[in-house]
Amino acid sequence: MNDVKRQSINHNIFTWESLGDIKKGRGDLGEEMPVLVYRLMQYTMLDILSREYGNETANEHFRKAGYLAGTEFAKHVLDLNVDFDTFLARLQARLKELKIGILRMEDFNEDTGEIVLTVSEDLDCSGIPITSETVCYYDEGFVAGILEVYTGKKYDVREIDCWANGDRVCRFRGVIE
Secondary structure (H helix, E strand, O other), rough: OOOOOOOOOOOOOOOOOHHHHHHHOOOOOOOOOOOHHHHHHHHHHHHHHHHHHHHHHHHHHHHHHHHHHHHHHHHOOOOOOOOHHEEEHHHHHHHHHHHEEEEEEEOOOOOOOOOEEEEEEOOOOOOOOOOOOOOOHHHHHHHHHHHHHHOOOEEEEEEEEEEHOOOEEEEEEEEEE
């Protein structure tokens, strides 16, 4: 008889704990994996969702998933009790450390809260073929979730430049809704 106590977890509902103990579970392989594998999962999932529900709905679902990831990332990985400049510097360091991308703030309007950020070497699209479109819907949600958790204000974040439309960085504009 198996003496292992089984937890009842619904894997279709995300919690931070459902990420598990990666170090324990991947003792030989470690925590890192090639970007190719991440993109293989991302782009095949987006393909299936687009075929089933159409591009606009699929993109919105990716944005929502990114938002959930961003809110949880902010709550569990970032220090939310620091001033804005310190928060941004630590966010930059974490994104680089985790090899998500290299974040830079281009502009921030203290009066309106509008922000323009760039991400170079973006996990989602740097190096993909040019298709004359923006493709980082997940990242839009991810950034919006992080900004909302830190500021307490709901942000709408849209990509305005992308590797896929010929730029060498992804540029995002966030505005308070």
